[in-house]
Structure formats: structure tokens, C-alpha cells
Amino acid sequence: MPRPLRVAIVGAGPAGIYAADALMKSDVAADPGVSIDLFERMPAPFGLIRYGVAPDHPRIKGIITALHQVLDKPQIRLFGNVDYPNDISLDDLRSFYDAVVFSTGASADRAMDIPGIELEGSYGAADFVSWFDGHPDVPRDWPLEAEKVAVLGVGNVALDVARILAKTGDELLPTEIPANVYAGLAGNKALEVHVFGRRGPAQAKFSPLELRELDHSPTIEVIVNPEDIDYDEGSISTRRSNKQADMVASTLENWAIRDVGDRPHKLFLHFFESPTEVLGEGGRVVGLRTERTALDGTGNVTGTGEFHDWDVQSVYRAVGYLSAELPKLPWDEQTGTVPHQAGRVVENGGHLASTYVTGWIKRGPVGLIGHTKGDANETVANLVEDFRADRLPAPAQPAEQAVTAFLEAAGVRYTTWDGWYRLDAAERALGAAEGRERIKIVPREQMLAASEAGTESAPGA
Missing domain, CATH: 3.50.50.60 (FAD/NAD(P)-binding domain)
Structure with a gap:
């Protein structure tokens, strides 16, 4: 039986989650299946929604509900508090995944x-x-x-x-x-x-x-x-x-x-x-x-x-x-984006194998949050086409547990989707004590501690 398509998405903001959603809605999700890991440098997901939208915009923050439903799917895993390229490099990612999608936004x-x-x-x-x-x-x-x-x-x-x-x-x-x-x-x-x-x-x-x-x-x-x-x-x-x-x-x-x-x-x-x-x-x-x-x-x-x-x-x-330049990827200084053709990263006139972009790192920081859906659909359509045409080099270690073992061996203190539920509950409890819906936890160490609370052993600890 053929193994699932393995995809890493770097950046768990709206652009990255929309890309995961597009993959789940593509024909590969049924045959041969898809396995998606999102890597996020913050301990919590949602990127711009959590750290770029004013707190008095609950309507916009309501988008989190839709993004939450995507991340709840069993084919998708979250690795928070993992920094590219310090904790995991492009070569590392290629060794674990058929394709890598960068959706690191602009901050x-x-x-x-x-x-x-x-x-x-x-x-x-x-x-x-x-x-x-x-x-x-x-x-x-x-x-x-x-x-x-x-x-x-x-x-x-x-x-x-x-x-x-x-x-x-x-x-x-x-x-x-x-x-x-x-x-x-x-x-x-x-x-x-x-x-x-x-x-x-x-x-x-x-x-x-x-x-x-x-x-x-x-x-x-x-x-x-x-x-x-x-x-x-x-x-x-x-x-x-x-x-x-x-x-x-x-x-x-x-x-x-x-x-x-x-x-x-x-x-x-x-x-x-x-x-x-x-x-x-x-x-x-x-x-x-x-x-x-x-x-x-x-x-x-x-x-x-x-x-x-x-x-x-x-x-x-x-x-x-302005987006930050990503190591190991080509860069356009004038636009502050990664050069691409419809989401395929382009270097020296050709597609940089198995490497893709979506969101603001792809088209620049313009448009509303919902506009990133179109970016994701275009990028994922081309990724799937490349997969069907056998253009993606096979990773050396495609098993899901391989990347987990790598991060733990490197001592990376990563958070998970279950950890987000714990952090979310901790923030809501803080808010409830003051008659508010939520009070955001700020220090990274406290975010990590809340994410790990109640677990027998913290990931990577």
C-alpha cells in the first residue's frame, strides 16, 4: 500500500493552515492519503490572528474558529516553539517530507x-x-x-x-x-x-x-x-x-x-x-x-x-x-518575497525541488486575511500536480515518528496541538477569574509551562 504524501508547512498562521486545509481537500487526501506537520516558532498557533490583530477586533479573531477545525483533523500535527532554521533546517525537512511549504508571513x-x-x-x-x-x-x-x-x-x-x-x-x-x-x-x-x-x-x-x-x-x-x-x-x-x-x-x-x-x-x-x-x-x-x-x-x-x-x-x-529573509531560499530584496512561479520556489530559472511558498512570503504583505486562501489553493494545486507527476524526491525518513525523534534528540522543547488546548484553557481560566473571556499569557516560558501542564513528560524536555 503506498504511503501518504508527507508535507511540512513552516508557519502556522492563517496562510499555513489554509494550505493544510487545501491539502486535506485535494484528491491526495483520499489516495494515497496525506500527512501534514506544521512548524511554528511561537509556542501557540494562529500567527497574525493572535499577534497581529488588535484585541478589540473579536470578529476578525473569530476566524480562529475555522482554523481550529482544520488543526483538529488527525492527519495534521502541530510542532510549536520550533524555529526555522535554528531548530530544523531545510535539509532536515527534506529528509522527512516529500514537500516543504513556507508560509512565514511578515512581521x-x-x-x-x-x-x-x-x-x-x-x-x-x-x-x-x-x-x-x-x-x-x-x-x-x-x-x-x-x-x-x-x-x-x-x-x-x-x-x-x-x-x-x-x-x-x-x-x-x-x-x-x-x-x-x-x-x-x-x-x-x-x-x-x-x-x-x-x-x-x-x-x-x-x-x-x-x-x-x-x-x-x-x-x-x-x-x-x-x-x-x-x-x-x-x-x-x-x-x-x-x-x-x-x-x-x-x-x-x-x-x-x-x-x-x-x-x-x-x-x-x-x-x-x-x-x-x-x-x-x-x-x-x-x-x-x-x-x-x-x-x-x-x-x-x-x-x-x-x-x-x-x-x-x-x-x-x-x-x-516586511517579511524576513529565509535561509537556504532565494530572495527578492525589492519585494521582500521568495521568487516563485505560482507557489513553486524558483532558483536559477528552475523549480527548487519540493519547495513551495504561500501567503505574504509569496505575494507580499497586501490584502486581507481571507485573501491567503487563494494563494494556498494555487500553491497546493501545483504541489499535488508535482506529486502526481513524480517530480518530488522521496524523503530518506518519511515515517511520522522520525521528525519527533529528531526534535527530541536535539533537545527542542516543542509544543503540540494538545498543548494548545491546555494553553487555551489556562488563558480562559485567567480571564474567567476577572469576568473576561480570556487573558493572554505573554512570557514564552509561561506559555510552554501551560502547554505542558498535566503531561507526564514534556516533549523534548
């Missing part, structure tokens, strides 16, 4: 090349998101001394950053935020948050629902300058062809014409302001300089030569995420 901040961006008080949005989402590998404290804050960018991450900065700690207390994050937000001094976009309302990358959520807080007054509501032929065309862009523009128009209320925290959405310099004094941020822009007829903008200095004491850049 770093894209650089922004303007003077002063390196000053104290200038931050990357990804770092701030990691802090308020309780990532175990970032500092427990965050400086929140600024009364006036600038956020650069007009995407959903910028909205998350602005909203968290503008909300009170008590508003966020019912969520899963850990004690250190609540303490930091409770002492947050921000009274004004200014969000800056280089182009106009029709070019903003907000999703309509996320934008409208800004106005739901009883403490946040959202303000749009009527002078920033402007459209050219390109903008009008965008609104006609893109329902979401039209809904965003309509929401901004409504906010621009209403009277300013008396909610204590002011959140300004500025358009046609291109950041040109972060102003500093004594090595710290003391302001932001922008150049006023104007539409050129195509939906793009040009500078007007009119500059304005804004009184802010900190700056957060939310201009995009």
Missing part, C-alpha cells in the same frame, strides 16, 4: 526613508502591535508619554494603531490584553492622534468596517477637514469601480461635514499630507513636517511646495510589513 516594519525617522519617539507600527498583542519576544513596557501622536499611513494597521492609542485602558480591559498592556494603556497620555495620508480619500486603503469602528468609541472624536475631501477623474473612476473605496470615501465625507463633538480624545484623519521629515530636538521627536499634495488627474498626487509643521511628540509609521 517586521517596512523602512521609511525620511530624515529623523530614527529619533527616539519614532516607532514602527508592527513593534507596537506586537506589544499590545502580548507577543512574548518584545519588551513588556511601551513608552506612552506623548500627548500628541502622528500615525503615518492610511491602511487598516494605521487605524488599529490610532484606535488603540486613542482609546482608554478601561475600554480595552474587557478584551484579552494582559496586565502589562492594560497598565501601559491606563497610563497613556495621548489626547490627540493624527493620521496622515499622502493621497486623498478615494485612495485610502482602509476597509469600510474598520473605518466606521473608529467612531464607535465613546471617548474618540473622529475629525476630518472638509478641505481634504477632493477627487479628480482618477479618484472618481476608483469610486465607480471599487465599492469599498466608495464606501470609505462616503464615510469620510459624512465626518467632514458634521460638527465636532466633545469626546475627550481627538483622532484627526488628514489627507494630501506627505511626511517629509520627523523633527527632533535633543535626539527626541518634537514634530512632523509634511508637504501638501494635490491630485494630478489620475488619482496620484504631486507636491505643492507648501509645508506644514505639526506639533507631535511621537510618530508611528504604518507603511507596510
